[in-house]
Amino acid sequence: MKAARRLAILACIALLAVTGVGAPPSHLEKLRLLPAVLIKGETGWSIDERMKRYKVEGVSVAVFKDYKVLWTEARGLADRENGIPATTETLFQAGSISKPVAAAGILKRVEKGELALDRNVNDYLKSWKLPDNELTAKRQVSLELLLSHSAGTTVHGFPGYAVGEPIPTVPQILDGAAPANTAPVRVDLEPGTKFRYSGGGTTIAQLIQMDTTGRRFPDLLRELVLVPAGMTHSTYEQPLLPDKLKLAAAGYRADGKLLPGQRHTYPEMAAAGLWTTSEDLTRFAIAIGRSLLGDKGALLSKEMASKMTTPYLPDAQAGLGLFANKRGSEVYVGHDGADEGFQAILTFNRDKGYGAAVMANSDRGITLANEIIRGLAKDYAWDSYLPQPVATVALSPSELLPLVGRYKIGSNDTLSLSMRDGRLYGIRPYGEEYELYAISRDRFVRKAHAIDYRVERSGDAVAAIETTYEGEKQRLPRMPDGARIPSDFLQQGDTAGARAAFMKIYAENPEDGAVSEEGLNDFGYSRAYGGEFAAAIFALKLNTELRPTSTNTYDSLADVYLMAGDRASALDTYKRLLEVAPKDPKTKADLKARLVENAERKVKDLTR
DSSP states (O other): OHHHHHHHHHHHHHHHHHHOTTOOOOHHHHOOBOOSSOBTTOOOBOHHHHHHHHTOOEEEEEEEETTEEEEEEEEEEEETTTTEEOOTTOBEEOGGGHHHHHHHHHHHHHHTTSOOTTSBGGGTOSSOOOOOOHHHHHSOOBHHHHHTTOSOBOOOOOOOBOTTSOOOOHHHHHHTOTTOOSOOOOBOSOTTSOOOOOHHHHHHHHHHHHHHHOSOHHHHHIIIIITTTTOTTOBOOSSOOHHHHTTBOOOBOTTSOBOTTSSOBOSOHHHHOOEEOHHHHHHHHHHHHHHHHTOTTOSSOHHHHHHHHSOSSTTOOBOSSOEEEEETTEEEEEEEEEETTEEEEEEEETTTSOEEEEEESSTTHHHHHHHHHHHHHHHTTOTTOSOOOBOOOOOOHHHHGGGOEEEEEETTEEEEEEEETTEEEEEOTTOOOEEEEEEETTEEEOSSSOEEEEEEEETTEEEEEEEEETTEEEEEEBOOTTOOOHHHHHHTTOHHHHHHHHHHHHHHOTTSTTTSHHHHHHHHHHHHHTTOHHHHHHHHHHHHHHSTTOHHHHHHHHHHHHHTTOHHHHHHHHHHHHHHGGGOSSSOHHHHHHHHHHHHHHHHHHTO
16 A cells, blocks of 8 residues: 555656646746836746747846856747747857957967957958058058957948858958848948947958968867857857757747748858857856956966957947946946847856856847846846836826827927826837836836936926936927827828928928938838838838939838838839939948949849
8 A cells, every 4th residue: 555655656756747847946937027227116027928028939048156157048939830949958149249259269369479459450361351541541450440349340230141042252241242232341430430330340350260270260269269168059150050950049030920041141150150059158258257367278368358348449338359338336248149030148247257148039039138137137136237226106197197298309209198097108109108107296217218207397287308318318398289290191101291291391401300311211211120111111212302313312212122022113223223323422432332333233133
């Protein structure tokens, strides 16, 4: 009888082990995710709540403390379509976190005397040369300028190449030559004078590594950084080799849709090509931290690690590979990353040996990752990382009602305040609604962004809202009832009304942000990225009408036609660009040349 009971108990234990019933909650299950602004008394969200909210399929998190990996966990799906769960061995694309890892490889060779940080990059380049101009005559481009994003080089980032698309060589990428899908990398700011993020500059550094060694970049970085740092799962192979491909996550868009082909290929490996795990990223952070301590056998010398984590320009945050952010008395260093369908964050205390990495297979991964990082910062008492929680007050409906209305941000932008169930909500055109929390009768905050809202009154009436974000104040006057902006007409499908509203603004001030060339361009692209192609094309077509000799306006319109899948209209617009370019008096010659070269390539592609 006792033996039978014992067998039954063992069977129950085995069943519980298989099903997970009764198992203690994991680190991620216990974690409470936190917003940018902390409200006293609120405990945050669960990981599952926020993954569902942001349509994130899979996430991987690793935490380290005292220069050792504390734990790593994964949640959700690496591949929804095939039902493959995310695990701690799932590979995610690191996006721009590829850059600091690649920078460490450069600095490793500088230590060996094989490269010099201050030498002209053209002394090292063999298969391609960075074209000189009047700006490089003032100061030559060097590796330290490339790694700190202060070389004045163009091309912010790269979209990668979808499955089946031809893959360009690195020289083709740097010249913007077919089949490259980005503009040529050139110097158009005086080197060493200003920070400007440039994946193009990082790609020059990649070519230097290849040209000076004659080796494949993935092999070189595996030897210089990945193996010494203990990043045993990581690789710069693009595309992935079969043994790694079976571990790779599929990428997903912000709306939860699968990225066509599951993942893009990035020949710009140093800028965007690292496949890795969250644990491997923390191992890289630990390697840099130990290098800063001057540990024997560390990845880098203390001098080189200091260069990585100390801003190169006094008014910037970029070191030679990592960004440094001061929080109170502490300095946190790290990098964000975004490839198509993937986003990630690596952050750690520069001097105290703790931090975390979060990787997700989603275009909204960074939003989720920031909330995870803040939750970890609270649980592990990271020094000076979190803001102090704010206390809210309860306002009655009669106190909130006078705030309801619209407030003018610009000629084509508003803040609309509404009340529902005794709560105050804000929304901007095409944006997401968010709740505003009262700190006092005349001061409000929102959770997602550290924006302060103060009420300006005129007698009993609300005259304006003043916002403060990162020290910058902006006064938003209350709009009269019935006043409309161009976006209002577009949201209602009234293009005639939108045109009349835009033209009224243009007649009063052609350089108003709503109708300037840059303003209409930005509005068009923002709508296109939001899937509102009709509004996007309307705005960009209007830009070509207002500026019929601007090469850039036609380039943007053609680009969005392609995004919308209208190849015929894109082809016609690229042809029109080529007709207009010789008559364009305003576009800078180097930009115009790049746009013409791109248009010629697109015309060939679209007429095949």
